[in-house]
Amino acid sequence: MFGIRFFKGLPTEYVLRYRSGKVVARGTGLAFYYSAYNTQIVAVPTASSDGNFIFNEVTRNFQNLAVQGQFTYRIAEPDVAAALLNFSIDPRTRAYINSDPERLAGRVANVIQTQTRALVGARSLEEVLADAQNMATQVLESVRANNLLAALGVELLGVFFVGIKPTPEVAKALEAPYREALLRAADEAVYSRRAAAVEEERKIKQNELATDVTLENNRRELIELKGQNTEQEAEFRGRAFELEAGYRARALGAETEVFAGLDPRLVLALAIRQLGVNAARIGNLNITPEILASLLENREVPPENNKP
Secondary structure, eight states, X not given: OTTEEEEEOOTTEEEEEEETTEEEEEEETOEEEEXXXXXXXXXXXXXXXXXXXXXXXXXXXXXXXXXXEEEEEEESOHHHHHHHSOOBEETTTTEESSSHHHXXXXXXXXXXXXXXXXXXXXXXXXXXXXXXXXXXXXXHHHHHHTTTTGXXXXXXXXXXXXXXXXXXXXXXXXXXXXXHHHHHHHHHHHHHHHHHHHHHHHHXXXXXXXXXXXXXXXXXXXXHHHHHHHHHHHHHHHHHHHHHHHHHHHHHHHHHHHHHTSOHHHHHHHHHHXXXXXXXXXSOOOOOHHHHHHHHSOOOOOOOOOOO
């Protein structure tokens, strides 16, 4: 009614109320009634905000690289920021009426890039890649120490480098030594594994050979023992034969001595009688006329006694 409206600022907004071009009220989270015909409202955000950046820089050894990161900031001096940038809003939609607030993050990024460029330009490519996090800390400390954002009324809360990448060709060149080292390590592992396998195979063959040698030695000892036993057995058998032959010879001699004093015809008759005892074992028996004649010869007649 009559253009009178109500506005209530947020706890994270620093509000400036202008009437007819003059500031009539200022503060955080102000709430007031105003006339839409002669009042302008400026709302400066005091909450922290995040911004992203990506810089293309050159190292000391003239190598191009891309620095990608993020930063966090907040407006610490709202009056200073409001004097430099237009934070006017439409009270009904609470939207900014221009793009000045969006340019604030870009100005902060420019300050960060200036400090980053100085650090990158003083280092080689390898040093930059190895010292990324320390460089981000140094950028933050440098901006704070030199109050480079004080003129904007901004406080830098943090700087983070999320990626530093050289050109694809340089990246491949940098990866080559490490890749070759990995391949070399893999080859060495393969060679070591093969060498270990060969060594194990050699040990196995050596053990097999030692086993064969042991078996052959045992076999040789067995053969020698068998030979000794056979030789000893033959020796004992020969001695037994000698003894047996001696006994038989003596028995035969004794038997012969028994028949030595007998008449040959009587001996022959005894022999024929012995053949008759063993007749069952004899298939054929031939008696020559000479043998029969010797048996039938007249026996010698004993002398007669002289008659008295």
